[in-house]
Amino acid sequence: MSHNSEDRTLAYQLISFVFIAMLLVFFASVLVTRSIYKKIILDTQLDNMRHLAHERVYLLDGIMANVEALGRVSLDLMSNPQISSSTFEEHLKNVLLDNPTVHSICYVQDPEDGGRPQMLNTIRNSFIKREISGKDFLYYDWYQIPTISGKAGWIEPWFDGEGKGVLMVSYAMPMYQSGEITGVLRFDIELAYLQELLIHNASFRVGNSFLVSSTGTLISYQDPNLVMHQTLFSLAQEYDDPDLARLGYAMVNGEMGHIFVNGGSPMARSWIYYHPLKSNRWSVAIAIPERDLMASVNIILWIQTLASIIIFLVVAIILYARAVNVSKPLRTLAIAADKIGSGDFDARLPVSDKSFEISRLTDSFATMQQSLKDYIANLKTTTEEKEKIHGDVVYASEIQTNLIPSNCPHPLDIQELRAYGILEPAGDIGGDLYDYFMMDEDHFCFVIADVLGKGIVAAMAMTMVSTLLPSIAPYHKSSSELLKKLNIFLCRNNVEANFITIILGVLNLKTGELQYSNCGHVPMIIRKIDRSFIRYHETHATALGVFENLEIGSDTIRLNQGDEIILFTDGITEAMNDQEELLGTAGLEEIISRLSNPNPEETAKSILNAVHDYARGSSHKDDITILVIDYKHPGLIQDTNRA
Amino acid sequence: MSLRSKSITGIVLVTMLLLVFGTTTCKRKASDPKFQKFQGPSGTSPDSLFHIRVRPKWHPQAQFAGFYMAKKMGFYENYGLDVEMLDILPDSEAVLSIINRETDIINIDLLTALSMNRDSTVVLNIGQISQKSAVRLVGRKSRGINSVADFNGKKLGLWRYGSNLISQAFLAEQGIKMEIVPIDWSINLFTQNVVDVINVMQFNEYHQLLQAGIPEDDLFVVTMDSPGYNIPDEGLYVSPEFYAAHPAICKAFTEATMDGWTFAFTHQQEAIDEVIAQMQKAKIRANPAHQAWMLAQMQDIVLAKPDRLGILTRNDFDNALKIMRKMGSDIRGIAYEEFYPLVAQ
Numbered sequence: 001m002s003h004n005s006e007d008r009t010l011a012y013q014l015i016s017f018v019f020i021a022m023l024l025v026f027f028a029s030v031l032v033t034r035s036i037y038k039k040i041i042l043d044t045q046l047d048n049m050r051h052l053a054h055e056r057v058y059l060l061d062g063i064m065a066n067v068e069a070l071g072r073v074s075l076d077l078m079s080n081p082q083i084s085s086s087t088f089e090e091h092l093k094n095v096l097l098d099n100p101t102v103h104s105i106c107y108v109q110d111p112e113d114g115g116r117p118q119m120l121n122t123i124r125n126s127f128i129k130r131e132i133s134g135k136d137f138l139y140y141d142w143y144q145i146p147t148i149s150g151k152a153g154w155i156e157p158w159f160d161g162e163g164k165g166v167l168m169v170s171y172a173m174p175m176y177q178s179g180e181i182t183g184v185l186r187f188d189i190e191l192a193y194l195q196e197l198l199i200h201n202a203s204f205r206v207g208n209s210f211l212v213s214s215t216g217t218l219i220s221y222q223d224p225n226l227v228m229h230q231t232l233f234s235l236a237q238e239y240d241d242p243d244l245a246r247l248g249y250a251m252v253n254g255e256m257g258h259i260f261v262n263g264g265s266p267m268a269r270s271w272i273y274y275h276p277l278k279s280n281r282w283s284v285a286i287a288i289p290e291r292d293l294m295a296s297v298n299i300i301l302w303i304q305t306l307a308s309i310i311i312f313l314v315v316a317i318i319l320y321a322r323a324v325n326v327s328k329p330l331r332t333l334a335i336a337a338d339k340i341g342s343g344d345f346d347a348r349l350p351v352s353d354k355s356f357e358i359s360r361l362t363d364s365f366a367t368m369q370q371s372l373k374d375y376i377a378n379l380k381t382t383t384e385e386k387e388k389i390h391g392d393v394v395y396a397s398e399i400q401t402n403l404i405p406s407n408c409p410h411p412l413d414i415q416e417l418r419a420y421g422i423l424e425p426a427g428d429i430g431g432d433l434y435d436y437f438m439m440d441e442d443h444f445c446f447v448i449a450d451v452l453g454k455g456i457v458a459a460m461a462m463t464m465v466s467t468l469l470p471s472i473a474p475y476h477k478s479s480s481e482l483l484k485k486l487n488i489f490l491c492r493n494n495v496e497a498n499f500i501t502i503i504l505g506v507l508n509l510k511t512g513e514l515q516y517s518n519c520g521h522v523p524m525i526i527r528k529i530d531r532s533f534i535r536y537h538e539t540h541a542t543a544l545g546v547f548e549n550l551e552i553g554s555d556t557i558r559l560n561q562g563d564e565i566i567l568f569t570d571g572i573t574e575a576m577n578d579q580e581e582l583l584g585t586a587g588l589e590e591i592i593s594r595l596s597n598p599n600p601e602e603t604a605k606s607i608l609n610a611v612h613d614y615a616r617g618s619s620h621k622d623d624i625t626i627l628v629i630d631y632k633h634p635g636l637i638q639d640t641n642r643a
Numbered sequence: 644m645s646l647r648s649k650s651i652t653g654i655v656l657v658t659m660l661l662l663v664f665g666t667t668t669c670k671r672k673a674s675d676p677k678f679q680k681f682q683g684p685s686g687t688s689p690d691s692l693f694h695i696r697v698r699p700k701w702h703p704q705a706q707f708a709g710f711y712m713a714k715k716m717g718f719y720e721n722y723g724l725d726v727e728m729l730d731i732l733p734d735s736e737a738v739l740s741i742i743n744r745e746t747d748i749i750n751i752d753l754l755t756a757l758s759m760n761r762d763s764t765v766v767l768n769i770g771q772i773s774q775k776s777a778v779r780l781v782g783r784k785s786r787g788i789n790s791v792a793d794f795n796g797k798k799l800g801l802w803r804y805g806s807n808l809i810s811q812a813f814l815a816e817q818g819i820k821m822e823i824v825p826i827d828w829s830i831n832l833f834t835q836n837v838v839d840v841i842n843v844m845q846f847n848e849y850h851q852l853l854q855a856g857i858p859e860d861d862l863f864v865v866t867m868d869s870p871g872y873n874i875p876d877e878g879l880y881v882s883p884e885f886y887a888a889h890p891a892i893c894k895a896f897t898e899a900t901m902d903g904w905t906f907a908f909t910h911q912q913e914a915i916d917e918v919i920a921q922m923q924k925a926k927i928r929a930n931p932a933h934q935a936w937m938l939a940q941m942q943d944i945v946l947a948k949p950d951r952l953g954i955l956t957r958n959d960f961d962n963a964l965k966i967m968r969k970m971g972s973d974i975r976g977i978a979y980e981e982f983y984p985l986v987a988q
């Protein structure tokens with residue numbers, strides 16, 4: 001997954017992380033703030049609504065109580081037999097003129113005896129009295145309710161078609177005479193007057209006030225289309241709003257409290273406080289839409305949001321500037337690091353004291369730069385020395401190679417013999433050796449040896465052996481004598497005390513008699529012309545170069561026609577495959593048993609190839625040396641083994 | 644409970660029938676030749692329409708939605724009629740206006756119409772809009788009215804004219820004696836607890852009580868749909884003279900009016916909007932929820948006998964006479980065919 005490099009800059013990451021953190025904190029802050037403010041404002045506004053509702057209730061109750069009092073006084077006058085009808089009417093006239101609240105007064109006496117309702121009101125301070133015709137009034141609420149119940153009370157707003165033709169709110173009182181109801185006295189207030197009071201006459205304005213009657217009818221409301229047309233229950237039904245129905249039941253039951261109305265009605269999403277009137281079963285309500293209630297909260301939240309954005313921008317700019325400033329030496333350092341990586345160890349590192357961490361990093365880079373320079377200088381010197389040593393080693397290897405006899409069909413031009421040798425050092429130079437030479441006219445000496453260890457020291461030891469043996473051989477006729485001399489020489493001159501395993505054989509070319517000594521070396525194998533072979537595992541002493549007074553024995557055998565002497569070092573038997581399993585003597589014998597007709601070159605190469613195949617995949621390496629000598633003497637008698 | 648479950652079953656059946664009926668009616672307006680079959684005495688031009696004066700029973704409301712929709716949708720014109728809707732009058736005065744030839748067609752209850760014919764035939768039925776009684780007696784359980792027996796000795800708010808005979812007959816048969824308080828239209832005597840029981844129409848005052856904050860489960864309701872009392876309410880009436888002179892006009896008016904009803908039932912919102920418009924025009928209280936309720940109830944009432952739409956059945960006629968005689972009326976023996984002459988056509 002790849003990222004835009006701009007996305008990974010320090011400034012970008014700092015700002016983005018800060019932004020996310022601030023965003024989370026901001027949202028949490030807004031939610032908590034809104035919740036707290038909403039509760040505080042709601043509590044405050046409910047208090048305001050309560051005060052306002054109480055104010056309206058006191059106002060309406062005051063008006064109604066005044067009308068009720070006027071009514072009771074008038075009723076008392078009417079019931080007084082000493083008060084004439086003209087005096088009574090004069091009283092009512094004064095009531096109307098002195099109390100503009102009272103829109104009209106109506107009274108009816110003895111309707112069963114033909115009494116007609118007398119309607120009294122004033123128009124521009126003129127007193128007017130007229131009689132209502134017909135008998136329909138007998139079935140009006142204002143007449144029926146007081147006469148049937150026998151009690152005075154406020155009746156539901158009604159349309160006074162026989163009066164001014166407007167909606168009236170009436171206080172109707174039964175008139176008694178001798179304990180019998182003989183008529184009704186009615187005081188009217190124009191509904192519009194109360195509506196006007198509710199809407200405008202308030203000490204402070206909070207929300208919208210409305211008034212409902214005892215049946216839940218909207219008597220006063222901001223939308224005149226609903227007034228007297230709708231009840232809270234009809235609105236609840238029309239808008240399928242149970243909250244409105246709950247409000248309606250609470251109000252018509254004379255309860256006091258507040259409710260939140262949801263739904264889709266004209267009062268939707270409003271807080272409504274309601275309070276009953278004392279005069280009748282009406283109820284005043286104050287409604288505040290939640291959006292108005294939350295308006296101030298929303299302003300605060302907007303300000304908070306704006307402030308948060310400004311704070312974020314300021315913080316972002318500061319962070320960006322600082323991050324760019326701080327990361328500038330880092331970029332310079334990165335460029336310098338690239339130069340150092342490409343080999344310019346003298347590249348100049350930035351100097352910064354703006355950040356402790358970056359300063360430490362620069363110092364570390366400087367230390368690393370110096371260390372690299374020193375290391376490279378040392379490496380250069382070492383490499384030069386190594387190359388020089390390597391050159392010496394190569395030269396030594398050439399010398400060592402030259403010490404080994406070159407392969408030719410008949411060694412030393414001796415026709416009875418064929419020999420083939422392979423020396424494959426593990427490194428540039430090795431510690432193995434094979435050699436052959438004539439001790440005198442009849443005796444052919446061959447040797448194969450392995451110096452413990454590798455490298456220069458082993459090669460030097462080998463060189464000593466290969467130069468010493470030919471030089472002292474003419475003075476010794478037996479292999480054991482010769483090896484004793486060699487052992488003494490090695491013990492005295494071998495500084496590193498490397499010991500050497502060796503097989504040295506002396507072959508009498510005339511008799512085919514082979515005297516040999518094996519000092520700690522791997523066995524010699526003689527392969528017969530019939531492809532059988534004999535392994536000579538006897539050793540005649542331990543390895544040379546350790547004990548100066550070492551006793552060395554020997555054995556003598558007689559070679560038959562076509563016998564093939566196979567000599568090798570432990571690099572053959574200790575070859576490992578990829579499972580780290582040794583080839584071993586048994587493995588070598590298996591290889592030898594599969595060889596074709598005796599031929600020193602073929603035999604040596606076949607063995608070497610087989611060993612290579614076996615060791616393929618293995619990291620183990622050792623010097624490998626093979627020497628195969630084929631002896632053919634026509635005078636020898638077949639089938640004679642040992643002397 | 645059994646009465647209520649019967650009502651529910653009836654409503655379901657009627658609604659299913661209405662769906663079938665309604666779809667055919669919708670198509671009828673555009674293509675049914677019925678709307679062209681009556682061309683009036685002198686063709687179909689506006690000047691040649693037959694002018695007819697109709698006096699509804701009450702102020703504009705969904706109770707008369709069929710009239711308004713028939714007029715608005717041009718059904719009357721299709722039948723060659725130019726209908727004029729007159730102001731309302733009390734039933735007795737409405738009948739008087741028929742006699743005085745100030746009105747051609749009035750809309751009154753069956754029992755009221757029969758009682759008007761007590762001495763001589765003054766009105767004839769030319770169409771029966773209501774097919775079942777919507778009259779109810781209701782009391783408040785919270786005021787101790789939990790059975791018909793609880794009515795005894797209580798005050799009953801009963802219409803001073805109109806559909807009051809069924810309630811009286813019912814109470815008489817139940818042996819209930821109540822103090823009758825004659826009322827006009829107000830429910831306030833009941834909501835103010837001045838009367839204990841009130842006579843209401845299911846489609847009107849009953850719902851007004853609910854809209855006045857009386858919980859439905861607080862109402863004890865007596866439904867007049869038991870055998871013998873289920874007398875259909877309003878019908879269309881003319882004077883015998885008018886009928887004799889214009890029988891085809893009478894039949895056309897009834898058919899157009901019932902087309903108006905079926906249209907109203909299948910286009911309820913349109914009908915309610917028209918009713919509200921009529922109410923606002925008359926400057927009276929307009930309450931959409933109440934009008935929707937009323938129209939739904941009228942659907943139940945008008946379609947109570949779907950195969951007898953607009954027809955006064957002999958059974959209802961006979962039951963009405965029985966009720967009147969049971970109440971001691973000395974109504975003369977008017978024949979069904981005489982009272983409802985359209986049955987012969």
